[in-house]
Amino acid sequence: MSDLSSDTILSALAPANIRAIAPYQGGKPISELAREMGLNEADIVKLASNENPLGMSPKAQMAVEEAIDDIARYPDGNSFALRDAVSHKYGVAPSQIVFGNGSNDILELAARAFLSAGDEVIYSQHAFAVYPLVTQAVGATGVVVPAIDFGHDLPGFLGAMTPKTKLIFVANPNNPTGTLIPKAILNDFLRQVPKNILVVLDEAYDEYLSATDKSEAIGWLSEFENLIISRTFSKAYGLAGLRVGFGLMHASLADLMNRVRQPFNVNNLAQIAATVSLQDDDFVARSYAANQAGMAQITQGLTQLGLSYIPSFGNFVSFKVTNAGAVNQALLKHGVIVRPVANYEMPDYLRVSIGLFSENARFLDVLEKILKS
Ligand SMILES: *Cc1c(COP(=O)(O)O)cnc(C)c1O
Numbered sequence: 001m002s003d004l005s006s007d008t009i010l011s012a013l014a015p016a017n018i019r020a021i022a023p024y025q026g027g028k029p030i031s032e033l034a035r036e037m038g039l040n041e042a043d044i045v046k047l048a049s050n051e052n053p054l055g056m057s058p059k060a061q062m063a064v065e066e067a068i069d070d071i072a073r074y075p076d077g078n079s080f081a082l083r084d085a086v087s088h089k090y091g092v093a094p095s096q097i098v099f100g101n102g103s104n105d106i107l108e109l110a111a112r113a114f115l116s117a118g119d120e121v122i123y124s125q126h127a128f129a130v131y132p133l134v135t136q137a138v139g140a141t142g143v144v145v146p147a148i149d150f151g152h153d154l155p156g157f158l159g160a161m162t163p164k165t166k167l168i169f170v171a172n173p174n175n176p177t178g179t180l181i182p183k184a185i186l187n188d189f190l191r192q193v194p195k196n197i198l199v200v201l202d203e204a205y206d207e208y209l210s211a212t213d214k215s216e217a218i219g220w221l222s223e224f225e226n227l228i229i230s231r232t233f234s235k236a237y238g239l240a241g242l243r244v245g246f247g248l249m250h251a252s253l254a255d256l257m258n259r260v261r262q263p264f265n266v267n268n269l270a271q272i273a274a275t276v277s278l279q280d281d282d283f284v285a286r287s288y289a290a291n292q293a294g295m296a297q298i299t300q301g302l303t304q305l306g307l308s309y310i311p312s313f314g315n316f317v318s319f320k321v322t323n324a325g326a327v328n329q330a331l332l333k334h335g336v337i338v339r340p341v342a343n344y345e346m347p348d349y350l351r352v353s354i355g356l357f358s359e360n361a362r363f364l365d366v367l368e369k370i371l372k373s
Contacts, residue, residue: 017117017139024129028337039335045362047353048337050175050205050316052238054290054356057283060239060276067272075268082266082275086246089278090218095251098258101265103204103232103245108134109257110167110200110228110247115140119166124152126177126344128202131169140166150310151179154189167198172215173205176341176351178312180209183216190224198253200228204245205314207236207284208291213313218248225250233270235315236287237277242270291315294354301364305371310349318351321371330370336363 011019027048034041055061079099087094100106107130115121117139123131125147135142143165145156157168173180181189186201193199206215217229232245244266247257266274277283295317302309302319309319318341321327328340328350339351352363 015139017136021133021136022343024133025343027339028332030337033332033335033337037333037335044335044337045355045359046337047316047355047359047363048339048351049240050235050314050353051240052236052287052315053294053354053359054238054283054287056238056273057277057280059280059283060237060273063272063276064269067269070268073268075264075266075271077263079266079271082244082271082278085275085278086248090248092218092221092248093251096221096248096254098247098249098254098261099266099271100230100245100247100261101267101270102234102240102243103202103230103247104130105243105261105265106228106230106245106247106257107131107169107200107202108137109261110198111135111138111140112260113253113257114198115166118164120162120164121167121169122157122160122165123169124157124171124174126150126174126346127152127169128171128175129343131171147177149179150177152181154181154185157189158192161194161197165197167200168193169200169202171202171204173209173313175204175314176316176318176339176344176346176349177310178314178317179310180213180313186217187220190220190227193224193226195226198226198228199224200230202230204230204232204235206231208288208315209313221248221250225253228253233274233277236284236291237274238283238287239270239273239277242267242273244270244274290356291354294357294360297357297360298352298354298364301360301367305364305368316351316353318346318349320348321350322348324348324350327367327370331363331366334366334370336366338363 030044030046083094111134115138119140120143121135121140122143132142145160228249230247234240307319309317341349341351
């Protein structure tokens with residue numbers, strides 16, 4: 001017998017590093033807001049999770065519909081067809097690719113394959129929330145480098161290195177700030193990182209970069225053997241709900257990450273959709289163009305409302321507003337879901353994903369009403 005409540009007893013079962021993890025706060029699902037506010041799902045606009053407002057490639061959708069018949073079968077644990085497609089598209093050997101259940105899985109596999117308790121992991125203030133999460137989950141220690149103008153301070157990263165540093169997360173562009181590290185600066189940084197420290201370069205938004213800004217890091221893999229590049233099908237490819245991403249790296253690192261990977265971590269529909277999506281350049285081009293237009297629409301609208309924002313290279317933008325928490329609540333009440341980013345140490349900001357023209361217009365319209373009331 002004990003006087004302790006079950007909660008206390010049960011939570012004590014997890015080690016301190018697990019209990020210290022702040023749960024990931026995702027964008028509110030449309031169905032949840034509809035329930036909470038008594039709204040129609042059709043009247044709700046969700047601009048909260050950087051999803052592709054155009055949906056997915058129509059060719060991929062057809063392939064998925066056909067593949068439904070094979071759901072009773074386990075997926076190919078080696079993702080043969082998808083591996084072949086990624087290998088050809090990016091000019092890397094099949095042995096250099098690791099597939100993940102979303103690119104979050106790649107980030108976690110890197111942590112599980114390479115980190116142990118006591119190792120230090122460097123990432124930026126305001127960087128993607130999954131970095132501290134996977135770091136803490138394996139008992140490693142996160143080292144946060146203060147941002148400069150919301151961007152990564154790479155000289156600060158070099159200064160934060162200690163003999164315990166094992167891995168560095170770099171988000172380029174970063175979410176939720178949208179900041180981009182220029183190629184030359186990133187390359188210069190990689191040159192200065194010792195070979196026994198891994199650099200995980202998260203390029204979830206690369207498809208939204210202009211031809212001049214697009215990453216060249218895949219071409220650097222042979223020079224930097226400690227580099228792991230992660231990519232996703234969740235953003236420009238519009239497959240967020242299927243969960244598929246991949247990491248590109250030296251084959252020896254890929255071999256280690258594959259050892260801790262669940263054998264069937266990428267389901268068969270995700271493999272097929274991703275394989276077909278990779279060939280649909282037209283869909284990616286349309287998604288890029290829609291994002292450029294929507295970004296201009298939203299940033300001009302914010303400026304007209306007298307609001308400042310952090311110039312963004314992604315498919316979202318974080319803007320500054322007085323009483324961000326109250327404004328967020330008012331937006332929700334009117335059926336508009338954006339993302340509060342107080343948990344990113346940005347309590348005065350809200351992040352809005354770029355949607356369709358009509359969705360962006362609705363967001364700006366409701367925001368204007370709230371600010372003027
Ligand atoms: C959205 C996002 C991802 C992608 O996550 P998935 O697991 O692939 O859906 C990865 N990194 C950053 C910085 C992101 O914003």
